[in-house]
Amino acid sequence: MNAAYVTLALPLAGFLILLWLGRRLGEPAAGWLTVLLGAGAFVGAVVTWATLVGKPAEQRHITLDIFSWIPVGGLHVAFALLLDPLSITMALFVTGVGSLIFLYSIGYMHGDPQFSKFFLLLNLFLFSMLCLVLADNFLFSFLGWEGVGFCSYQLVSFWFERERPPTAGKKAFVTNRVGDFGFMIGMFLIFNHFGSLTYTNVFSGLMAGTPGALASVTATGIGLMMLLGAAGKSAQLPLYVWLPDAMEGPTPVSALIHAATMVTAGVYLMARIAPILHYAPDAQTTIAIVGAVTALFAATIACAQDDIKKVLAYSTISQLGYMFLGIGSGGYSAGLFHMVTHAFFKALLFLCAGSVIHGMHDEQDMKRMGALRRWLPITFVTFSIGWLAISGIPPFAGFWSKDDVLAAAFHKSPVLWAVGFVTAGLTAYYMTRQVALVWWGRSRWSEHADAAGDHGDGHAGDHRDGHAGDHGDGPGGGHGDPHESPWTMTTPLVVLAVLSVVGGAINLPFGRWNFLVRWLEPVLPATIAPEPHVATATKVVLGVATVVLCAVAVVVALIPWTRRADNPVLEPAVLQHGWYYDEALAALMAGPGTEAADFAAYKLDKGTIDGGVDGVAWLVRQAGGGLRKLQTGYVRNYALGLAGGLAVLLLYVAVRAGG
Amino acid sequence: MTVPGAWYLGLAAILFGIGATGLLVRRNVLIMFMCVELMLNAVNLTFITFARMLDDIGGQSSVFFVLVVAAAEVVVGLGIIVAIFRRRQGATADDLHVLKG
């Protein structure tokens, strides 16, 4: 299975090469090298996929042992790859979308002094992500999990000279860490119960549909802990706060990591532990509820955001909520299907946003855009395709996947379906609002420029300095008209747009067209992941209702937002501030959080634990000091001691020997 | 009728007790030494008594050796006392407390 090794090795090689020679290669060689290696990895994934397709369904899992990592006692963890339908699916779209984004980055990061470092980190990220999805055991996956977290931190804080990116990077890392705690506890529980961390060992006994020795409580515990880990990585409530702030990173990073790949790691994890979740219905319900609530919550916030990337960030959180909703409702294939389509259109949307930002000379405030369709035609067309896809308009990809998720939710509970239904409407609404503000309406940027007068500084093209205008503090546009992006940036847009159109074909609900469901069947058999069965008639009714709602939402959004950019009624402060969730967290951390930390640090650590250790020493000293008093130096006292000992001995003899 | 051994042993015990108490109470070094001699004599008396009660010559041999060793001990002990107290007039055992902990 050499192709899989190639897939994993190429990004690693890229990382190492750029580590040593990055500065020498410089721009744009470092970028092209990365694109080539990424494409090579994709080819490797395709070849592996083809090999798996060539095998009969039961044999579609291959384990490749690279080397034994931890052989300690009962724990045997290896650097080994498990090639089965689920991991290959993930690998395919990770490498595919990743390569496109690498290509895009060459154009986007043009002129940045740290060009090679960016691609170095992209290579490392791809390698870590592949480790995560191709691993054959929890610990190796966790290694990749941490690796992508680290790369996310590095890439979000890429422009570290500025004030906000490092803070955002730290926030991302720390919040992820809270989730990682859950992942680790889950791993401990799994090892404790199953005695192994390898997927095949853990799951093989459960695939038949009988729980065996797995108690429902243990399964629920594992499920909830893993959910905590996934919530951190995939930005669900309550650990979503890092994702909007992570938009401080360059847009390709937002597209790759925070839309298409890293955030889907949580979804992948949930799908992986499906055999365990099957025996933990409470955990499944929790997953579904978390997903649904997150989806609605984030969608409401997205309706009031001004920054073009923040809207997409909240949209990502919301769509991830959909995926969790699907998985929690038992529709694993539905959730994974939505993951794949979402990767296509969300990456597309982010890259388009980056194109707009690039074309608008680093302006990100939508209120200062408008009527850009004449200036950035390719971006306009591709963005619109992404918009239609995410809004769930047939026959674009998003419609099919969202419908599958909603059907699964309906099977689980009509309430959950209702939440998802409303969220779908909101999604269509805020995306349409964004389209209206950016592409239609009046060209507010030119009005702004005229009002502000000429600007003599040449900010154009220099992202590093120019990003002072990111959040609208600088004068923004007005350094010339907006321009379309170079071919390195528009090509990926076109490819992703095509995928957003036809992507739905991988799992159409008509007869034998449900390729994805059947492809994933060996990993998610009906014994542990029964398809949530909804009657076809019901499905059609639900689907039509959703489409109608979305169409209405589109119209409702177009009317006010094409006319005016300011509609305070539709943008209440509470939504703009994200329901004050961040503020609440800060207050919690500053108040009780600090108190708890102080308590733990001073009372517990210094007082009790250090005190205990020091106390032992103190005790010994006191005892020594006390005993020291026996050494008076006077011979007669010592003689007294001798006499006392003699008295005791004689007493013993008298008691034992006498009577 | 001979005196039963128990009486001698009792006498030796009392002698030993007096010697021990004297050792603990007196401060003059030489008198402390003499109390040690009292205790040794008590022991000798005990040995002789047991030799008689058990009809064993070994008891008397033990006394022989105790006498020899006591003599040697006195020699060395007095030598030490002379060495330590040569210069000090009226020194007592309490003046040697340099090893106080």
Added chain:
Amino acid sequence: MSPAGLLATVTHYPDWVVFAIAAVAILLGALGVVLSHNPVHSALYLVLTLFGVAVEFVNQQADFLAAVQVIVYAGAIVILFLFVIMLLGVDREESIAKDPLKGQRPTAIILGVVILVEVITIARFKNWATGGHSAAGALSGPGDNIVKLGQSIFTRYLFPFEITSVLLVIAVVGAVVLARRPQRVASELSGGEQKEAVDS
């Protein structure tokens, strides 16, 4: 017992009488040693005790040892004591009234009493002598005490005998070393200058 009975006891039981008188001497001497202010008096009381012990020895058919006791103990050891007493000038009286070490005196007296009581207790409830008879040779029987003692020492206890001989030599050497004054520092400088000996 009536005086007549007591007299009868005396004539019928000479051993008891000797025992009693010697016991009184021993105890008087011991108390004198302990309670005397003057060390010289203590030494003399010690002699009294030693004589008493020698008499008890004779009473128990340990003739040779009684003689040795008098010669060695009373004759040599007490003389040594007296030499040192005179040499060091410790004939000054020490104050017995108060003990500078706290709690020493009461504890000592209590312990002394306790030890005594315990020994007596052991004596009352137990057979004193439980060893095997004549383990090292018979005491009674024909032959002189000294002959039997000599035979025992030079055959059965030969090794301890030799060791104690060595011990005596060591003790003598040690005493000589201990009691010697520090060496005079003799000057060996060229020119024949002689420094005064430093008398420490």
